[in-house]
Amino acid sequence: MPIVSELPxxxxxxxxxxxxxxxxxxxxxxxPQEVYHQYSCFWSIERAFRITKGTIEVRPMFHFTERRIEAHVCICFVAYKVYKELERILKINLPISGQTxxxxxxxxxxxxxxxxxxxxxxxxxxLG
Structure with a gap:
């Protein structure tokens, strides 16, 4: 007997x-519009965390001084910024002319x- 028949x-x-x-x-x-907008942007925040944890490998950190930890996080932040800037620049190969x-x-x-x-x-x- 299906379970559906038991539900009202x-x-x-x-x-x-x-x-x-x-x-x-x-x-x-x-x-409501602002809530929707903020939530729709949430995926980019999740992606940023995924990139910093995985691709850039912010964690795990095995530093024991505050200065080294700050330096590690700073380097990872700069790496992430460079990653995002390179992501903004697209190379498009045109199929007919072969031009990039x-x-x-x-x-x-x-x-x-x-x-x-x-x-x-x-x-x-x-400049000229």
Whole structure:
């Protein structure tokens, strides 16, 4: 005998209305839009921790002085920053011409403020 027959049919119907939906409970004063936005960015934080623990190997640390621990964390932070900057620079191989094109991704507002520095004409006009 299937287990479903033992469950009240009304409870199953009530539960069906939530199929495919995801909800968030919070104790903050943030707006629903801000809660959603913050949670949707959460994956990037988890990925950063995964990269620092695995790829860059922040842990385990076997240092015994505060200065060495700070130096280790600092070096790992710089390595992570370099990793992220290299990740922002894309190389695209064009299939027909075989040409390789470099593209830099600008994510934040501060990135977008300096986008003109990446134009070839800017440096030719200001240095030449």
């Amino acid at each position: 049919r009304i409870k199953i119907k009530e539960d069906e209305q939530w199929d495919g939906l995801k909800g968030y409970l919070t104790n903050t004063e943030l707006s 094109v470099n593209k830099t991704m600008f994510f934040t507002e501060s990135h977008k403020e300096i986008v003109f520095l990446f134009d070839d004409d800017f440096w030719e006009n200001h």
